Amino acid sequence: MRVLAAMSGGVDSAVAAARAVDAGHEVVGVHMALNRNPGTLRTGSRGCCTIEDSLDARRAADLLGIPFYVWDLSDDFVEDVVEDFVAEYAAGRTPNPCVRCNERIKFAALLDKGIALGFDAVATGHYARVLTGSDGTAELHRAADAAKDQSYVLAVLDADQVAHAMFPLGDAPTKAQVRAEAERRGLPVAHKPDSHDICFIPDGDTRGFLADKLGEVPGEVVDEDGQVLGTHSGTYGFTVGQRKGLGISRPAPDGRPRYVLSIEPVRRTVTVGPAERLAVAALRAVDPVWNCPAPQGPVEVHVQVRAHGDPVPAVAELRGPELHVQLRTPLTGVAPGQTVAVYSGTRVLGSATIAGTTSAAGAGTSAGTSAGTSVETS
Structure with missing residues (x-):
C-alpha cells in the first residue's frame, strides 16, 4: 500500500513510520505545520509543532530513507481546533482539543488530501488498533498497552476514516519498549520527552490564553440557592468539577470544600456546591x-x-x-x-x-x- 506517515517529530510517529516501512509499504513522511508562528525550541515536554519538531521529523525520515514533506495546515488548525476551543469555552462547555484535532486535522484534512494524492492509508503514532471484523470491515480497538491507549481521542472517526487508518504501535506492550526500539534503530528522538497539555498553549496557562482571546466578562460565583459567594472575570476560567481558584470569600457552613457544579455564560454565573452534587x-x-x-x-x-x-x-x-x-x-x-x-x-x-x-x-x-x-x- 501507499502510506502517508504523519511524523510529528516525536518518538511514537517515528517508530510507527519505521514499522510501516518494515511491513513493505511505500511510505512517504509528512510533517503537519500547525503553528503559524512556530518557536525554535520546545520547552521540555511542553508545546509541539516547533521548528525543532519539524527538523526531528525530517532527520527520522532521512534515516528511514523515505521521502519527506512539510504540509502547512495552520489555517485549518486555527479554524477547526483553536477557534473551536475558544468558542466552546465561551459557551460554557469544556472541549478536548486533541479530539477535535484528530477528527478535523489528522483524519479529515490530512487523510482527505492523502486520498486525493493516491495514498491508501494514513499511519500515525497513536496507541490504538485497527482489526478486521468477522464481516471483513475495519474495527477500531483499544491498544494492547492500556496505560498508553489513545482510542478515546480517536472515537470521533467514522467507518471510512477507520478503514484508511493505520496504527503500527497498537500492539506495542509498553512505551518503554517503543523507546528501546527507536534507540536500536538509531532514531535521534528515542529519548525525546513526550508532549503534554494543550499544544497551542505551551505555557500551560489555559485561563490566561482564554482571557487574552475573550477579554474580561465579569460575573458572580453563587451557591445552589443563588447566594453570591464571590466574583470572577470570565466563566471561561472554570470547568465542572474544579475545586481551586474559585474566588470564594468564605467557606461553606459545614467547612467542606466546594466544587464547580455548572457554568452559565449567558447569566455569567458559576454555581458551586458540595462534592456529592458532582x-x-x-x-x-x-x-x-x-x-x-x-x-x-x-x-x-x-x-x-x-x-x-x-x-x-x-x-x-x-x-x-x-x-x-x-x-x-x-x-x-x-x-x-x-x-x-x-x-x-x-x-x-x-x-x-x-x-x-x-x-x-x-x-x-x-x-x-x-x-x-x-x-x-x-
Whole structure:
C-alpha cells in the first residue's frame, strides 16, 4: 500500500513510520505545520509543532530513507481546533482539543488530501488498533498497552476514516519498549520527552490564553440557592468539577470544600456546591459519530468521558439525533462539551458530544437510574 506517515517529530510517529516501512509499504513522511508562528525550541515536554519538531521529523525520515514533506495546515488548525476551543469555552462547555484535532486535522484534512494524492492509508503514532471484523470491515480497538491507549481521542472517526487508518504501535506492550526500539534503530528522538497539555498553549496557562482571546466578562460565583459567594472575570476560567481558584470569600457552613457544579455564560454565573452534587447518573449527547452500524434500541456498553478515564458500564440508546446514556456507575466532574466514547469490549463503536447531564443526587443507591435533577443542560 501507499502510506502517508504523519511524523510529528516525536518518538511514537517515528517508530510507527519505521514499522510501516518494515511491513513493505511505500511510505512517504509528512510533517503537519500547525503553528503559524512556530518557536525554535520546545520547552521540555511542553508545546509541539516547533521548528525543532519539524527538523526531528525530517532527520527520522532521512534515516528511514523515505521521502519527506512539510504540509502547512495552520489555517485549518486555527479554524477547526483553536477557534473551536475558544468558542466552546465561551459557551460554557469544556472541549478536548486533541479530539477535535484528530477528527478535523489528522483524519479529515490530512487523510482527505492523502486520498486525493493516491495514498491508501494514513499511519500515525497513536496507541490504538485497527482489526478486521468477522464481516471483513475495519474495527477500531483499544491498544494492547492500556496505560498508553489513545482510542478515546480517536472515537470521533467514522467507518471510512477507520478503514484508511493505520496504527503500527497498537500492539506495542509498553512505551518503554517503543523507546528501546527507536534507540536500536538509531532514531535521534528515542529519548525525546513526550508532549503534554494543550499544544497551542505551551505555557500551560489555559485561563490566561482564554482571557487574552475573550477579554474580561465579569460575573458572580453563587451557591445552589443563588447566594453570591464571590466574583470572577470570565466563566471561561472554570470547568465542572474544579475545586481551586474559585474566588470564594468564605467557606461553606459545614467547612467542606466546594466544587464547580455548572457554568452559565449567558447569566455569567458559576454555581458551586458540595462534592456529592458532582455525581452524574445519565448523559445526553449530540452529534453522534459511529464507525459501525448505529445501535438500534438500548444496548449495554461501556463509556469513557476522559482521555485517561476509566470506562464504566452503561446503557446507550439513540433517540432521534441524540444519544442518551444511563450510567450503571455514576461519574463525577462530567461537563458539557466533553466527548463520550462508546465501547463494546475493546472495540470503539462511536462517540458523541455531551450536551447535558442528570445528577445522581437523590437517586438513591440504584446506579444508572434516571432520577435526579439537571445539573447542566446547555
